[in-house]
Amino acid sequence: MDVLILGANSDIAQALAREFAQAERAHLILASRDLELLAKQARDLEIRFQIKARPLYFDATDFASHAGFYDSLDLKPDVVILAFGYQGDQKRAQEDFGEAHRIISVNFVGAVSILEIIAHDFEVRGHGCIIGISSVAGERGRQSNYLYGAAKGALSLYLGGLRNRLHPRGVRVLTVLPGFVATKMTEQLDLPEKLLATPEEVAEDVYRAFTRGKEKVYTKGRWKWIMWIIKAIPEKLFKRLKL
């Protein structure tokens, strides 16, 4: 199995790389902007799991480069994991459209740009699986991070549409909805332990959903019920909450 990981330096992506290397003995293409870190990660995976891993430069917001990037792969992947994302700074984004634009560009536009190219290839080949890392933040707009939430929400909708389109061709799309994850992005925060997943737990949940042919997975699993409640709150009430 060949797995392409887009945004391979994120903590969740690294855990997923280890999971697929171990469980599937998958060969990996690690794509991101920091080639030095990627090379180190690739070497680490090769030593640990005795598989092949290679680093490749990829910039999610350099849309024009995406077709060339995918063309350059001589062996096309069986699984693509879309793991890049940008949390951004909500406060700053409210004052500076540049920041808002970046949040939307990375999380949504960049994802659409590269996944359309990959979806086309998978559709033609009638083979493949796309795993998209979205977020529970995309399930309901909240004042504390609605720009990130909007971009991830759009990504979730997009992945749903893609799944619908590719299903007849036997191509699978898995939407991943992580809640709180202990990563670099959240290391400063005191998050409730019971809701906080480690990247390794996320990777296990994703891999299990992948092997079981699921369409959608919340991680930790209890976020499914939390979001069910949060989505059920009437907007009249929700708008008064400080979330």
Add this chain to the structure above:
Amino acid sequence: MKLSGWGRYPVVDSQVQSFASLAELRHCLAAAGDLIVHAMGRSYGDSALHDRVLYSRRFNKILDFEPQTGTVTCEAGVTLADLLEAFLPRGWFLPVIPGTKFISVGGAIASDVHGKNHHREGCFSECVKALELLLPNGQMMRVSRKENRHLFQATCGGMGLTGIITTATLRLRPIRSAYIRETRQRCANLQEVFALFETNPETTYSVAWIDCLTSGERLGRSILMLGEHAESGPLRFPPPRSLSIPLELPAFVLNKHSVALFNHLYYRGKPDLVAGRLTPLEDFFFPLDRIGNWNRMYGHRGFTQYQLVLPQQSSLVGITEILQRTSASGLGSFLGVLKLFGAANDNLLSFPMQGYTLAIDFKIEEKLFPFLDELDRVVLDHGGRLYLTKDVRMSRKTFCKSYPRWQEFTALRERLGLKEKFNSRQSRRLGV
């Protein structure tokens, strides 16, 4: 954010930063103020706590492996669990391994950890061929027994106070099986278990679980565990079933009666002798790793582990007194761990010395610290000392009396400008 060690006491509000590359690390280091590196948070007390800590757990890549010699080079945030997972199936094992695999290589070096084979193999530093150390001035030093030897001796067991350990080159040992041939023997009291330790100096692994609540004839009753690597058998086995303590137990659950009952059933439940049983290596070395978050067992105030070592000639008298006082105090301590160490090494602050070590868990409560001060006096009177990796309350005076090379260590810290850059709650308390 709120941070604590494995004992969940104290809880410190810290500013936390992590690094995944040397460039990020240098950037963190360049900022004003002092700090301490924090990896897996498995040291029990306050040795990895400070107002500002650097997480090394994202700096966790294996950099090189030579399959002919079993030499591995890795970043300091790699855990022993990572190394076992990668290399055990290929027939390589760590020559020295403590009671948990969930610690980082950097932490193992900084604590100069020991295992059940200390009497044969010494501390973790014995398998460290070389390491790289980042100093406050930004200089990267290569440190080994041959290069910058003094810095090597200060860093192994140096509690992260001599610079940032970035990478280490370790020597692994070949094994033929992922199983241990284990012998368990029940001992009625302290004399009996001492005698057995001393008649088994050739055994590779030895340790005893000791009941700290008995007195009189049965004082120090224990179960001695001896182990040898099995000569054949698979190198893989299914992962052990794991349990987890999902919540903090209320503090009253563990009291002297419940613990005494547990200890009684535990001891009674074992046969007198089990000889040569095959035990999966993970069960033999890391019985507690199977219980996730077992540190929650002691309730919301947390706990501390009091680990002492006494010179061999005063061990019997000293440990008898410690056990008598513990049992009389009624401060609900669980099973203790007893082991006979081999000779001390040359590292400035390494804990082990030739003699017996005893580790006892105590739930944090009002009466505890005055009681432990009493035990400190017994330890000092018998020429012993306490393990810095477990310590959370030892006084500066006790430390200076029991670690004879502390001045050398402090002098080195001053000379290299380490005192301004690397400090922990513990180093401040001990004044090193």
